[in-house]
Amino acid sequence: MSATLLETRQITRRFGGLVAVDGVDLDVAEGEVHGLIGPNGAGKTTMLNLLSGHLPSSSGSILFADADVTRHAAEKRAIAGIRRTFQNLKLFKELPALDNVMVGLHASTRSEIFHALLRTPFQRREEREIVERAREALDFVGLGPFADKAAGSLPYGHQRLLEIARAFVARPKLLLLDEPAAGLNGAESKALVDLIRRIRAAGTTTVLVEHHMDVVMPTCDRITVLNYGKLLAKGTPQDIRHNSEVIGAYLGKGSALKRERAAQEGAVHAAP
Template sequence: MGKSDMALLSVQNVTMRFGGLVANDRVSFDVPEGALFAVIGPNGAGKTTLFNIISGFFPPSEGQVVFAGDTITGLPQHAVASRGLIRTYQLVQLFKDLTVRENVAVGCHRVTRGGIPAALFTPGWARKQEAEVERRSRELLDFVGLGAQADMAADKLPYGQQRLLEVARALAADPKLLLLDEPAAGLNTQETAALADVIQRVNARGVTVLLVEHDMSLVMKVAQRIAVIDFGKKIAEGTPAEIKAHPDVIAAYLGGTETADA
């Protein structure tokens, strides 16, 4: 099997229970190296829970997560991140008191034992690598189209640009796999188009992307392959064309299964 067909991420029978609630129910899918793969599903379907498990925020009740050939199930977040599996969050999480460029610089230090705050205060770290970090941060800001805003305070950026900044910061950690949790939430049409372009160019740089997203037009435009989850279960997987035509997917989005199964 060539490297290009290898699954970079393999989610195997992942189940997550919160008390009596089954948020993920034996979910399995493979994300091939180099792919732009999307997970979609209605509100509360279990998408963020799946991301939390994949990124090591908490271990699954059952099942395995395999990344680049290694089982990473239950490893803590910093250990997962240091292997090159980097995520962004559904709610924007920037350092508001830092500039746009400094936010990316923080990402340049791949999250290690002490996490990002420790990286900020490690003696000598900032000085030693300052020039290289600055060069790289500016390059990444240019890449996402925020070069002109580099010296602004991060919280002065319009919301759509904050989301792009999060992508730049995640890229600074040099991910093999980038997990994006609803990056287009709250964006207008123009901002969503800019984001779609950035996501496609990230993928073209060789970064495998796993995208959770509600914006169907964005998913259908950028994803090569899509898994659909509903009430914690994977109900379909296929190309955008296959997913669009899938009766269970149509039913899930129209609320058909909710009434049928209730």
């Protein structure tokens, strides 16, 4: 069995009287793709924000690579190897795609930026390496030919891939993807499945928040289900697919899981 890379213990986040994440124990094994699913408002994005350090927790703890990172700021967690994408894309729309990816590699401290401005030979070599690595990341997500295009001029699906390239370029230990399939068409979703598998093969562990079961089910090794901020279930895609509590929590809302089941039934009926 793989080692645990990320662990939350009774992690909780309150917004006034609302408990958005309520005492959740999450375990993510090194090397896996771990799905985080649940109905709208279940607390998935809040959970990602807690993991990345974009929100402080109200109580509970977060262990990453055996270190307690509960009180660490997002920048410190990024340096430790936790990178993320955002549900609402946070690209520099006027800048070329390549520059957007380079941002994922540039140091964030003032002193390092100061040294970069001096442009010593070492700095120039480092800059060439940054460009090279950014190009590799663009190629990896299939956006190599668009390196010089302004991010905002790319089709929406490409912008989603660009956001992943920026998070992945530093080869993080843990990649947090917040609804990467939102707004993608069928072909783009299939390409995303392939990309997530290749990210896994490259050795990066992923936590995937997603409503699209056609992306979650074929990519995830294990899934954690949240409902009203609480842990509802955890298990393999097979376990989750047949868990009556999960089906119940989704079916009432005409949810992704229901659509997926309908599609599967359609496929079964259509089979010769």
